[in-house]
Amino acid sequence: MTSITDTIARALSGFRSTPMSRAFGSWLGKIAGGFLALLVLTAIFAPWITPFDYAAQDLTNGNAPPGWPHLLGTDQFGRDVLSRVIYGARTSLSVSATAIAISITVGMTLGAAAGYFGGFFERAVMTVVDLTWSFPDILIALIFVAIIGPGLTSTTFAIAIAYLAQFTRLTRAQIVRLKQETFIEVTINLGAKPHHILLKHLLPNAIAPVIVVGMLAIGDGIVLEATLGFFGLGAQPPTPSWGAMMASGTAKLFLSPWVIISPGVVVAVTVIAVNLFGDELIRALDIRDRIRDS
Amino acid sequence: MTNLLEVRNLSKQFKSSGGPFRKPRAMYAVNDVSFDLAKGRVIGVVGESGCGKSTLARLILRLIEPSTGSLRFDGDDLRAKSPAAMRRLRADMQMVFQDPYSAIDPRYTITRALIEPFVVQGRYTIGTADQEVSELLTLVGLSPGLASSFPHQISGGQKQRVGIARALALRPRLLVLDEPTASLDVSVQAQIISLLEKLRDDLGLTYLFISHDLSLVRYFCDEILVMYLGRVVEVLPETDATVRHPYTATLMDSTFAPDPRQRRIIAPLEGEVPSPFDQPPGCAFADRCPRATAICRSETPVLSTAFGHAVACHNPL
Numbered sequence: 305m306t307s308i309t310d311t312i313a314r315a316l317s318g319f320r321s322t323p324m325s326r327a328f329g330s331w332l333g334k335i336a337g338g339f340l341a342l343l344v345l346t347a348i349f350a351p352w353i354t355p356f357d358y359a360a361q362d363l364t365n366g367n368a369p370p371g372w373p374h375l376l377g378t379d380q381f382g383r384d385v386l387s388r389v390i391y392g393a394r395t396s397l398s399v400s401a402t403a404i405a406i407s408i409t410v411g412m413t414l415g416a417a418a419g420y421f422g423g424f425f426e427r428a429v430m431t432v433v434d435l436t437w438s439f440p441d442i443l444i445a446l447i448f449v450a451i452i453g454p455g456l457t458s459t460t461f462a463i464a465i466a467y468l469a470q471f472t473r474l475t476r477a478q479i480v481r482l483k484q485e486t487f488i489e490v491t492i493n494l495g496a497k498p499h500h501i502l503l504k505h506l507l508p509n510a511i512a513p514v515i516v517v518g519m520l521a522i523g524d525g526i527v528l529e530a531t532l533g534f535f536g537l538g539a540q541p542p543t544p545s546w547g548a549m550m551a552s553g554t555a556k557l558f559l560s561p562w563v564i565i566s567p568g569v570v571v572a573v574t575v576i577a578v579n580l581f582g583d584e585l586i587r588a589l590d591i592r593d594r595i596r597d598s
Numbered sequence: 599m600t601n602l603l604e605v606r607n608l609s610k611q612f613k614s615s616g617g618p619f620r621k622p623r624a625m626y627a628v629n630d631v632s633f634d635l636a637k638g639r640v641i642g643v644v645g646e647s648g649c650g651k652s653t654l655a656r657l658i659l660r661l662i663e664p665s666t667g668s669l670r671f672d673g674d675d676l677r678a679k680s681p682a683a684m685r686r687l688r689a690d691m692q693m694v695f696q697d698p699y700s701a702i703d704p705r706y707t708i709t710r711a712l713i714e715p716f717v718v719q720g721r722y723t724i725g726t727a728d729q730e731v732s733e734l735l736t737l738v739g740l741s742p743g744l745a746s747s748f749p750h751q752i753s754g755g756q757k758q759r760v761g762i763a764r765a766l767a768l769r770p771r772l773l774v775l776d777e778p779t780a781s782l783d784v785s786v787q788a789q790i791i792s793l794l795e796k797l798r799d800d801l802g803l804t805y806l807f808i809s810h811d812l813s814l815v816r817y818f819c820d821e822i823l824v825m826y827l828g829r830v831v832e833v834l835p836e837t838d839a840t841v842r843h844p845y846t847a848t849l850m851d852s853t854f855a856p857d858p859r860q861r862r863i864i865a866p867l868e869g870e871v872p873s874p875f876d877q878p879p880g881c882a883f884a885d886r887c888p889r890a891t892a893i894c895r896s897e898t899p900v901l902s903t904a905f906g907h908a909v910a911c912h913n914p915l
Binding site for chain 1: 684688689692695696700703705715719768
């Protein structure tokens with residue numbers, strides 16, 4: 305385990321002591337980071353790992369308890385739970401990561417522009433952002449899915465919009481703080497144009513806390529995706545998603561608890577791992593104060 | 599001798615807009631400042647903190663837009679320049695900042711920081727960059743071996759030398775020094791000052807030197823402007839000229855003598871600098887001035903050369 309995570313950390317960091325490798329330094333970081341790396345690899349290589357086709361039904365063998373050959377049992381249609389959990393990792397991780405990537409891109413652009421240009425534009429952007437900030441994430445996502453209909457695409461955009469406020473606020477706070485630094489005045493006095501100041505000084509210095517908060521938000525995004533899936537608003541059958549699997553398990557909760565427990569445990573462990581690793585990254589980058597002041 | 603910089607009636611008014619629970623307020627950070635800076639000369643600006651020294655520096659470089667007044671650099675009207683023309687002209691007028699610790703982007707190596715002036719001005723050529731950097735580092739007395747260091751790996755004095763090297767990169771004619779030694783140790787201060795003297799002689803630079811340290815300014819400069827609350831109260835044409843303004847006199851008296859036999863009782867200045875907001879008529883220094891009379895509280899004194907050199911005082915020494 306140790307040697308694998310160390311190798312991954314070194315590969316990610318180009319063989320130097322970087323925040324990434326330092327985050328892998330503690331045993332918590334190793335366990336959490338190792339689990340996440342394993343999860344990503346599992347999702348990528350799902351077709352080669354899964355023992356069964358995730359959609360193959362076997363109605364004569366429904367609700368079979370964990371055992372051989374179905375290690376985690378089968379659901380009501382006789383589909384292999386393990387294979388569906390593994391494919392569910394694909395859905396959850398890709399939806400959450402894509403959503404957060406969209407959210408970071410749009411949020412950083414809005415936040416940077418608001419923080420840099422100020423004035424009426426800043427006030428307009430921040431008013432809208434603070435307005436969405438005052439609603440729970442799930443409510444914003446639900447409203448959005450209700451408008452454009454269920455499915456993976458709308459789930460992705462719903463999650464992206466739900467976390468937009470967070471990244472806009474964080475980036476703006478960073479930019480406003482950085483604008484006061486002497487090196488910005490130096491650069492203006494060298495005759496730099498605004499885009500040089502923004503792209504070469506402000507954004508590179510603002511990006512570290514945004515990336516870490518983004519990492520933590522992927523964990524929240526997985527929960528939000530599972531929640532929407534649980535309500536039947538996310539991935540549509542037969543595409544497996546952890547939330548939808550849990551929803552299907554509720555019907556026979558006491559008869560076949562493995563159907564709901566397996567994806568539930570995976571969601572919980574994944575989110576805990578994301579948060580623990582995010583905390584280690586924050587510690588390694590020493591940016592706790594900067595994240596708090598947004 | 600021609601003037602590199604001509605400043606006329608330069609003022610900057612800062613306004614705070616009113617709201618439901620606030621009155622709008624306005625203050626002059628810099629009020630009606632005029633002076634000429636001849637090529638190759640060094641003018642010192644002294645005053646307490648908050649008197650507008652740093653604002654004056656930023657107004658001259660148009661880092662802050664002046665409210666009124668005119669600025670001429672080598673005969674050109676600076677305030678009439680378009681943003682693009684101003685950006686090009688900045689190569690000729692550089693500044694060394696007070697705080698060397700935040701003057702370099704923490705993510706930049708020294709090389710990248712020193713190349714940035716060329717990149718920004720579109721004069722960057724890949725082949726000559728390394729040579730330029732080591733020349734600049736040598737110019738300010740640093741080892742070219744530091745080029746790949748990050749700012750957190752070098753000392754405050756070294757950072758300030760890098761700041762000076764970066765300011766010199768584009769071969770400016772005017773260098774504004776905003777308290778370049780204020781946040782450095784005394785021994786490092788002396789190194790920086792002698793470096794600045796050497797650079798002035800070698801490169802024929804013109805300096806505007808801002809400081810709160812009167813003894814340093816008297817040592818370093820050819821001419822001294824004394825500022826109090828945004829106004830120039832006295833212009834000393836030579837550093838050993840007889841002081842006429844009571845405020846300058848108190849400033850002179852409050853410098854400490856290193857020789858114990860020369861120690862004298864220092865009479866500290868009573869009271870505080872009045873609020874720059876809603877100033878009453880009359881001389882801003884009147885409340886703290888031992889020589890104040892009735893006229894000082896009713897009429898604002900203007901600079902006049904009736905007593906030898908320019909002094910703004912009704913009852914000069």
